[in-house]
Structure formats: structure tokens, C-alpha cells
Amino acid sequence: DAGITQSPRHKVTETGTPVTLRCHQTENHRYMYWYRQDPGHGLRLIHYSYGVKDTDKGEVSDGYSVSRSKTEDFLLTLESATSSQTSVYFCAISSSGGAGDTQYFGPGTRLTVL
Amino acid sequence: SQQGEEDPQALSIQEGENATMNCSYKTSINNLQWYRQNSGRGLVHLILIRSNEREKHSGRLRVTLDTSKKSSSLLITASRAADTASYFCATDASGSRLTFGEGTQLTVNP
Numbered sequence: 001d002a003g004i005t006q007s008p009r010h011k012v013t014e015t016g017t018p019v020t021l022r023c024h025q026t027e028n029h030r031y032m033y034w035y036r037q038d039p040g041h042g043l044r045l046i047h048y049s050y051g052v053k054d055t056d057k058g059e060v061s062d063g064y065s066v067s068r069s070k071t072e073d074f075l076l077t078l079e080s081a082t083s084s085q086t087s088v089y090f091c092a093i094s095s096s097g098g099a100g101d102t103q104y105f106g107p108g109t110r111l112t113v114l
Numbered sequence: 115s116q117q118g119e120e121d122p123q124a125l126s127i128q129e130g131e132n133a134t135m136n137c138s139y140k141t142s143i144n145n146l147q148w149y150r151q152n153s154g155r156g157l158v159h160l161i162l163i164r165s166n167e168r169e170k171h172s173g174r175l176r177v178t179l180d181t182s183k184k185s186s187s188l189l190i191t192a193s194r195a196a197d198t199a200s201y202f203c204a205t206d207a208s209g210s211r212l213t214f215g216e217g218t219q220l221t222v223n224p
Contacts, residue, residue, distance in 0.1 A: 004156075035214075042202065042216035043157070058211065090156055100145040100164065103204075103212060105156030 003027045004106035006091050012112045019078040021109050023091030025071075029104075031097035032074040034058075034066060036087040037108075043090065049074055050097055081113045118146075118203045118215030126221040133190040135218040137203030138183075144206050146179055146186050151200045151217070160188075160201075193222045 003026035013019050023032060033048040035058075045058030047066040055066050063085060065077045078085055091106040121136045137146070145164050149157040163170045163179045163186065170177045176189040190197055200219050204212040 040216065043214040045211055045213075048211065059213075092157075100162060100206065102147070102159045102162065103157075104159070107156050108154075 004091060004093055004104060006089075006106040006109045008109060009107065010110045012114065013081055014114050015082055016080050019081050019111065019113075021076045021089055021091075021111070023074045023076070023106060025074075025093050027093060027095075027104070028071060029093040029095045030071075031094040031101075032068065033092040033094075033103065034064070034074065034076045035090045035092065036060065036085075037090060038087050046076065046089075081111075083113050085111065086113045087111060118205050118213060120201070120203060120215045120218040122218060123216070124219045124221070126223065127193060129193060129195055129222055129224050131193055131222075133193050133197070133220055133222070135188045135201050135220070137186045137188070137215055139186075139203075139205050139215075140184065141205075143181075146177075147204045147206075147212070148175075148177060148186075148188050149202045149204060149214075151202065153199070157202065190220075193220075195222050195224045198222045 005024045007022045034046040035043040037043050044060045046064050049055045049068040067075045089109045092103040094101045094103045118137050118139045147162045148160045151157045161172045161177050163177050174191045179186045200217040202214050202217045204214045
């Protein structure tokens with residue numbers, strides 16, 4: 001998985017609790033992305049980062065925040081988890097972020113919110 | 115709504131047959147990419163075709179792009195059981211942000 005790890009790989013939590021997912025890369029790529037994957041919706045972009053402390057919203061950012069204090073780490077936080085946030089979350093990286101740049105994906109985190 | 119939409123949603127074929135998947139998109143693009151996802155895994159990049167290209171090959175993969183129809187197709191020739199996976203097209207109309215379709219689930223029966 002191109003030097004990308006995600007932790008945890010599986011998590012079950014309760015509605016209203018905060019949750020943080022971590023993406024770690026060893027490729028020194030500038031761009032990092034968080035997606036969620038749900039049946040019938042494919043992959044949808046939550047947030048992305050184009051450098052340390054530089055982030056922007058994606059298509060489905062409500063209820064999520066991100067932080068990137070180091071090149072290698074990109075954190076996704078659900079401040080107060082809801083059942084609608086039950087999903088599989090994927091982190092991806094790319095080197096330049098330009099048109100035509102390939103994205104490399106992590107193994108995913110399966111999150112269940114009860 | 116998704117920029118890219120794959121068709122069919124599911125495809126089941128026998129080993130050795132060819133598999134064709136289609137992708138349609140809505141807005142002008144710079145490039146179109148195809149990714150594969152094995153069950154329980156992350157996506158893996160297969161091939162990229164630029165907007166000024168009409169056809170591209172990579173091993174058993176053949177991708178076509180028709181910008182006038184805003185559509186692309188992915189052909190896998192001589193399919194194998196190991197090709198069983200979901201296949202996604204992704205467009206980059208928004209620069210660094212890829213927009214993925216919902217995918218085609220391909221099953222290759224031995």
C-alpha cells in the first residue's frame with residue numbers, strides 16, 4: 001500500500017463520542033486526502049491537505065475536521081460521532097496534486113458508530 | 115452527485131472472456147484514471163488517459179476516451195479469476211481533487 005498506514009483498522013464507538021483516525025505515510029508526498037466509502041456512493045472526498053497546516057474541505061466535510069502538523073501524518077477527527085458516519089475511511093496520498101497525479105491509497109479504517 | 119458513473123454496476127463473466135466497463139462524466143476533464151479495489155483493500159491505480167488521448171494500453175488493459183461523449187471504457191482482455199474486483203473511474207476536473215464513480219463490481223468465474 002505504497003508506504004501508507006491507517007490506524008486503527010477497525011473501530012466501534014458510540015454516538016456522541018469523539019473519534020480520531022490517523023493516516024501515516026513514509027513517501028514524503030505533499031498531498032494527503034481523506035475519503036469515505038459507502039454503498040451506492042462510491043468514494044467521496046472529506047478533506048484534503050496540500051502541505052503542513054494547509055487543508056481544505058471536500059465534498060462531504062460537515063461533521064469532520066482534520067489536522068496536519070507533520071508531512072507524514074494526517075488526522076481525521078469526528079468531534080461527535082453519529083450513526084451516519086458509519087463507513088469505511090480511506091487515506092490517500094499524491095506527490096504533486098496536479099492534474100494527472102496518481103493517488104495511492106491506504107488499507108482503510110472500518111468505523112461503526114452505534 | 116458523482117462526476118463519474120460506471121456502467122454496469124455489476125458484471126459476471128467466465129475466465130478467458132473479455133470484460134468491458136464504461137464510465138460517463140459530466141464536466142470537462144484534464145485526465146481520467148481507472149482504479150481497482152480488491153475486497154477489503156484500498157484502491158490501486160491502473161491507468162491514466164489524458165484528455166487529448168483516445169486510446170491507451172497497459173498489458174491486458176485497454177482504455178478509450180471519447181471527450182465528445184464524455185465517456186470512457188475499460189476493457190480487460192482474457193480475464194482471470196484474480197481480476198475479480200471493483201473498478202472505479204476517477205476524473206480530475208477540479209485539479210488535485212479526484213472525483214470517483216460508484217464502481218463496477220467484476221466477478222470472473224473460474
